[in-house]
Amino acid sequence: MEHDFWISKWQNNEIAFHEAQGNPYLMKHHDFLSFTDSPRVFVPLCGKTRDIYYLISQGYDVVAAELSELAITQLFDELGEQPDVTQDGDHKRYHIPGLTVFVGDIFALTAKQVGDISGVYDRAALIALPDTMRIRYTKQLMTLTGKARQLLICVDYDQSVMPGPPFAVSESAVRSLYEGEYVIAKQESEEIEGGLKGKAQANNEVYYLTPR
Numbered sequence: 001m002e003h004d005f006w007i008s009k010w011q012n013n014e015i016a017f018h019e020a021q022g023n024p025y026l027m028k029h030h031d032f033l034s035f036t037d038s039p040r041v042f043v044p045l046c047g048k049t050r051d052i053y054y055l056i057s058q059g060y061d062v063v064a065a066e067l068s069e070l071a072i073t074q075l076f077d078e079l080g081e082q083p084d085v086t087q088d089g090d091h092k093r094y095h096i097p098g099l100t101v102f103v104g105d106i107f108a109l110t111a112k113q114v115g116d117i118s119g120v121y122d123r124a125a126l127i128a129l130p131d132t133m134r135i136r137y138t139k140q141l142m143t144l145t146g147k148a149r150q151l152l153i154c155v156d157y158d159q160s161v162m163p164g165p166p167f168a169v170s171e172s173a174v175r176s177l178y179e180g181e182y183v184i185a186k187q188e189s190e191e192i193e194g195g196l197k198g199k200a201q202a203n204n205e206v207y208y209l210t211p212r
């Protein structure tokens with residue numbers, strides 16, 4: 001998707017994709033990311049997700065990336081925190097203890113900026129991207145995080161029924177993108193009650209990706 005598409009979504013408050021209460025699958029499966037004494041988790045295309053609050057509350061150090069600065073100012077406002085804001089290359093860096101967010105193009109972010117990462121939580125990134133961008137995104141994600149293990153949450157449905165985002169991500173798509181570098185284990189596939197946006201039968205799907 002073009003940058004302007006997502007910027008306009010935030011400016012116009014068209015954020016139905018935002019989960020105000022956080023994601024129940026994260027609460028159920030976050031232990032997959034806590035295999036080290038000091039887990040440091042990367043959250044790509046984070047928006048102002050409440051999942052960040054949950055990860056911090058569980059003792060994770062969170063590093064995130066987001067295109068929309070409006071989303072990040074709202075995130076810190078809702079946290080009740082005044083971040084330290086600095087310029088870091090092409091990105092603005094918002095920081096408080098336990099949370100660092102880079103605002104800007106994720107494809108311009110570097111592994112040096114991000115630092116050591118022990119796990120990735122991807123609920124909103126892969127499903128936000130059409131097929132044409134996924135290979136580039138997944139390669140960049142692996143570069144940024146040193147192929148850290150991932151908790152990946154996707155939605156799968158018949159893409160011909162309605163356009164994305166969120167875009168459908170099938171198990172075959174996940175395997176095509178990641179199976180060369182990860183052992184992939186599907187943990188859950190649960191039908192979305194009422195369908196996706198009330199229009200398409202769809203399933204939420206949860207994967208553990210463990211580096212080979």
